[in-house]
Amino acid sequence: MIAPPSQTLPLLSATVICRDEEERIEACLRALRFCDEIVVVDGGSRDRTPEIARRHADRVISNPFEGTNRQKEFARQAASGTWVLNVDADEIVSIELAEEIRKAVQNHTYSGYRIPFRTFINERPVRFGPYFRERHGRLVLRERACWDVGIEPHDRIHLDGNWGDLRQCIHHYTASALDELEGRALSYGRRAAENLNRQGKRVDALSAHARPWWRFFRTYVLRLGFLDGGRGLRLARIQAREAAEKYARFR
DSSP: OOOOOOTTSOOEEEEEEESSOTTTHHHHHHTTTTSSEEEEEEOOOSSSHHHHHHHHOSEEEEOOOSOHHHHHHHHHHHOOSSEEEEEETTEEEOHHHHHHHHHHHHSOOSSEEEEEEEEEETTEEOOSGGGTTOEEEEEEEGGGEEEOTTSOSSOOEEESSOEEEOSSOEEEEEESSHHHHHHHHHHHHHHHHHHHHHTTOOOOHHHHHHHHHHHHHIIIIITOGGGGHHHHHHHHHHHHHHHHHHHHHHO
């Protein structure tokens, strides 16, 4: 059983960024009750997301969405805890992970911790492919970490110190169908192209052509996507399409 939040422990804040997540935000926030503070940053929802969030969060802040890392950095600065646990609205902290996090922030030896993910599509777990042995830095000392606001669309954290690894997982309900996941991947590709252009990067034609194929090979072969059958093949193709969209728009 998870011990209730205690002021004798280092204060732990959970931060959640969201936009139009009324179907998933409640389950996410319920799983964060073990934290001392829950801060939700809403990026301009047009549904009931802020209303639902107010029932469970200590603070719900509205901030226009200008990128994932910018929004997460805004949330980090808004939190008051010594430690910050960052969770997305489509993610649920398992009971076992909650217990492990409490122990980690009490007896820490690292400035941040990477957390393993178990990804689900349409409620079915994905074992291999792009999510094979996936870990992300999500638990950090607030004053020794920051999100890189110059990089999009995926998370990047600058940490003053070393990373440790937790064993228990976050359950990531990434999409209800592969079509939804593909649409999101194409959006990520477009945002990544915009980021490359802002940075003034250059990519030659050969590299732009080869990188989608490399993404497919890495996902389907090196990360054992073929063991997931037809769904593994589709996920590898989606990864390749994201890369193709990124470099086609960039060029």
